[in-house]
Amino acid sequence: MRRISSTSAFSAATAVLLIILLAATTSNAHNITKILAKFPEFSTFNHYLSLTHLADDINNRQTITVLAVNNAAMSDLLSNHLSINTMKNILSLHVLLDYFGAKKLHQITNGTALAATMFQATGTASGSSGFVNITDLKGGKVGFGSEDSGRTDATFVKSLTEVPYNISVIQISSMLPSAEAEAPTPEPAAVNITALMSLHGCKDFADALSASDAMKTYADNVDGGLSVFCPLDDAFKGFLPKFKNLTIDGKQSLLEYHAVPVYQSLSMLKSSNGVMNTLATDGAEKFDFTVQNDGQDVTIKSSKLVTAKIVGTLIDQQPLIIFTINKVLVPKELFKGALSPAPAPAPEADAPAESPKAAKKKKHKAAPAVDSPADSPADSPDGAVADQEADGNNAVGIKGLGAYNYFSSTGSCKLASVISDDSALLYVLG
Numbered sequence: 001m002r003r004i005s006s007t008s009a010f011s012a013a014t015a016v017l018l019i020i021l022l023a024a025t026t027s028n029a030h031n032i033t034k035i036l037a038k039f040p041e042f043s044t045f046n047h048y049l050s051l052t053h054l055a056d057d058i059n060n061r062q063t064i065t066v067l068a069v070n071n072a073a074m075s076d077l078l079s080n081h082l083s084i085n086t087m088k089n090i091l092s093l094h095v096l097l098d099y100f101g102a103k104k105l106h107q108i109t110n111g112t113a114l115a116a117t118m119f120q121a122t123g124t125a126s127g128s129s130g131f132v133n134i135t136d137l138k139g140g141k142v143g144f145g146s147e148d149s150g151r152t153d154a155t156f157v158k159s160l161t162e163v164p165y166n167i168s169v170i171q172i173s174s175m176l177p178s179a180e181a182e183a184p185t186p187e188p189a190a191v192n193i194t195a196l197m198s199l200h201g202c203k204d205f206a207d208a209l210s211a212s213d214a215m216k217t218y219a220d221n222v223d224g225g226l227s228v229f230c231p232l233d234d235a236f237k238g239f240l241p242k243f244k245n246l247t248i249d250g251k252q253s254l255l256e257y258h259a260v261p262v263y264q265s266l267s268m269l270k271s272s273n274g275v276m277n278t279l280a281t282d283g284a285e286k287f288d289f290t291v292q293n294d295g296q297d298v299t300i301k302s303s304k305l306v307t308a309k310i311v312g313t314l315i316d317q318q319p320l321i322i323f324t325i326n327k328v329l330v331p332k333e334l335f336k337g338a339l340s341p342a343p344a345p346a347p348e349a350d351a352p353a354e355s356p357k358a359a360k361k362k363k364h365k366a367a368p369a370v371d372s373p374a375d376s377p378a379d380s381p382d383g384a385v386a387d388q389e390a391d392g393n394n395a396v397g398i399k400g401l402g403a404y405n406y407f408s409s410t411g412s413c414k415l416a417s418v419i420s421d422d423s424a425l426l427y428v429l430g
């Protein structure tokens with residue numbers, strides 16, 4: 001026990017150090033929260049950028065224009081009592097993925113331009129509804145309208161901050177109406193997680209989840225925040241022989257290891273690397289993993305065995321987000337048992353300090369290791385070799401489809417458009 005806690009104290013300290021170092025290297029660019037904090041009349045707009053986590057997305061972009069409205073213009077929107085996800089869609093229509101300072105706005109070639117927005121980039125918008133039409137009007141005015149509404153709904157008021165060509169924050173006269181952005185989004189608790197996964201490349205994982213008590217743990221955690229990392233079918237198929245070899249409890253722990261009991265958008269993962277607890281974390285059984293950036297990609301390192309990469313986003317409906325990953329995560333608690341000291345049944349939790357809250361409902365005891373793979377690369381100096389060979393747990397052939405694509409203007413998030421098909425088409429603005 002003594003040994004276990006001193007080890008975890010050490011790793012917690014290491015993790016904290018790691019986070020400090022990473023924070024220092026990623027805090028170079030702009031901070032929209034800080035920029036808008038200088039303008040009290042935009043406090044409501046600023047508040048909702050933070051609440052919807054759009055602020056993280058904006059800060060992660062190198063070239064961006066934010067169309068801000070003052071508190072009076074926000075109050076109309078607030079009176080509609082929209083869900084946080086609908087609010088996020090509406091606000092994301094006010095974030096242009098290009099730089100438009102006051103000068104550029106007044107000198108648009110041919111007097112009109114279509115700007116892609118963050119709403120379009122997330123894949124939630126269908127067709128051209130995620131674009132904003134900018135038009136030079138008579139008398140030097142500049143008009144803005146969503147492509148969706150087909151009108152000029154707001155005009156340029158003034159420039160708040162310009163840092164060419166990184167970030168421009170300008171005031172417009174009112175929010176841009178868009179039937180699609182304002183459409184109600186389904187309640188995350190009502191989302192059929194396994195059906196969703198099955199439809200989008202994670203059927204094997206979904207089937208395993210449906211057959212396990214882990215499904216209940218997932219369901220119990222959705223309301224309080226849940227980020228799921230589901231391995232694509234190619235990866236899970238290769239892992240099936242090992243999976244089938246696990247005890248019932250072992251299977252449950254492995255499945256619960258693929259989710260974190262807190263909402264973490266891709267931008268949040270990018271800017272808060274470090275050790276994270278999972279749904280499988282249970283007292284002495286740590287079952288944690290490390291989130292790290294690799295260029296534009298976000299990776300998840302599970303022990304030394306496997307480093308998986310986030311390759312897509314199936315759904316992002318706060319408090320639920322489901323990512324796809326290219327490998328099955330392999331917790332050392334299940335696959336290196338023979339090499340570890342016998343786990344003491346320590347009752348006290350020793351989670352790393354910066355990890356999210358522990359899973360809400362954890363009843364089953366974590367399973368002992370069932371086998372130690374013959375090809376276990378436990379002794380390799382880093383995970384590199386293991387990554388190539390781990391358990392037939394092969395990477396899938398979509399190297400170009402990095403996590404970044406999800407946010408790119410040609411973003412390819414299949415599921416999000418399905419969701420908009422489901423919800424947006426039902427909605428008609430009154």
Ligand SMILES: *[C@@H]1O[C@H](CO)[C@@H](O)[C@H](O)[C@H]1NC(C)=O
Pocket residue numbers: 028029062163164166
């Ligand atoms: C614009 O962003 C780049 C990349 O983040 C940074 O190196 C540069 O200093 C920024 N420019 C200004 C004026 O802040």
Ligand SMILES: *[C@@H]1O[C@H](CO)[C@@H](O)[C@H](O)[C@H]1NC(C)=O
Pocket residue numbers: 027031032033034037059271
């Ligand atoms: C941005 O600024 C706000 C307010 O100053 C601060 O609370 C927040 O931590 C900053 N975010 C980042 C990523 O530095």
Ligand SMILES: *[C@@H]1O[C@H](CO)[C@@H](O)[C@H](O)[C@H]1NC(C)=O
Pocket residue numbers: 109110
């Ligand atoms: C501007 O209009 C001219 C003539 O209609 C057209 O050839 C050109 O492609 C337009 N430029 C842009 C940037 O739309």
Ligand SMILES: *[C@@H]1O[C@H](CO)[C@@H](O)[C@H](O)[C@H]1NC(C)=O
Pocket residue numbers: 112113114133134135150151152
């Ligand atoms: C923007 O809207 C105006 C007015 O509806 C229209 O004349 C113009 O062609 C539109 N611009 C683009 C680039 O679609």
Ligand SMILES: *[C@@H]1O[C@H](CO)[C@@H](O)[C@H](O)[C@H]1NC(C)=O
Pocket residue numbers: 192193194195
């Ligand atoms: C989710 O969908 C699957 C298959 O589409 C179905 O078998 C299952 O009963 C659904 N679960 C819930 C909770 O509705």
Ligand SMILES: *[C@@H]1O[C@H](CO)[C@@H](O)[C@H](O)[C@H]1NC(C)=O
Pocket residue numbers: 241242245370371373
């Ligand atoms: C399953 O477990 C048995 C007994 O521990 C072992 O011999 C076998 O190699 C394991 N199979 C796989 C695929 O791990």
